[in-house]
Amino acid sequence: MLYYILPICLVGLDQLVKWWVRSSIPLGESIPFIPHLIDLTYTQNTGAAFSSFSGMTWLLTLVSLGASIVVAVLLAKNYFPGAWGKLSLSLILAGAVGNLIDRALLGFVTDMFETTFMDFAVFNVADICVVAGGFLMVFYVLLLWDKDKDKEGGHDPA
Numbered sequence: 001m002l003y004y005i006l007p008i009c010l011v012g013l014d015q016l017v018k019w020w021v022r023s024s025i026p027l028g029e030s031i032p033f034i035p036h037l038i039d040l041t042y043t044q045n046t047g048a049a050f051s052s053f054s055g056m057t058w059l060l061t062l063v064s065l066g067a068s069i070v071v072a073v074l075l076a077k078n079y080f081p082g083a084w085g086k087l088s089l090s091l092i093l094a095g096a097v098g099n100l101i102d103r104a105l106l107g108f109v110t111d112m113f114e115t116t117f118m119d120f121a122v123f124n125v126a127d128i129c130v131v132a133g134g135f136l137m138v139f140y141v142l143l144l145w146d147k148d149k150d151k152e153g154g155h156d157p158a
Helices: 002-024 057-076 083-106 125-143 145-152
Strands: 030-034 038-045 109-115
Touching (some): 002 125, 057 083
Antiparallel strands (some): 030 038
C-alpha cells in the first residue's frame, strides 16, 4: 500500500511547490533558497530534460502518459518483487505523473531549483523523483532483483 500512497504524496508535493513558485516568483526571476547552493528560479520548460525536444509538448505529454501507465502496471503486477524495486517504480511514477500534469494542463513544465555552485539545468520535485527512482532501479536490478525474484517468485524479463 505504501508504494501507491508514496507517489500520490510526492505528486501532491510537486504540484504544491510548482503552484507556489508560479504564484510567488515572477517568470525568470530568482530568490535565494539554500545560500551558495540553490536558488528558486521560475522557468517554464516546453521540452524534456535539459530543454531537449523544446516545443514538442503534446508528444512529450503522450510519452509521459504512456510511461506512467507502464510503470503503474509494473508496480501493480509486482514486476519487481522487492521493496527497493517497488520504491524505485513509485518514485519514477511520481515524477512522470507530476510533469505529465503540468504538460497536460499548462503546456509546459514548471521548473524552479537552480544550482548556484555549478551550471546545471533548472529542475523540479518531479525531476528529482525520476532521477532518484532511476538510480535506485539500476542499483536494484544490478544487485538485488535476482535474489528477490527467486525468493518471491517475481517475473523473469527473458
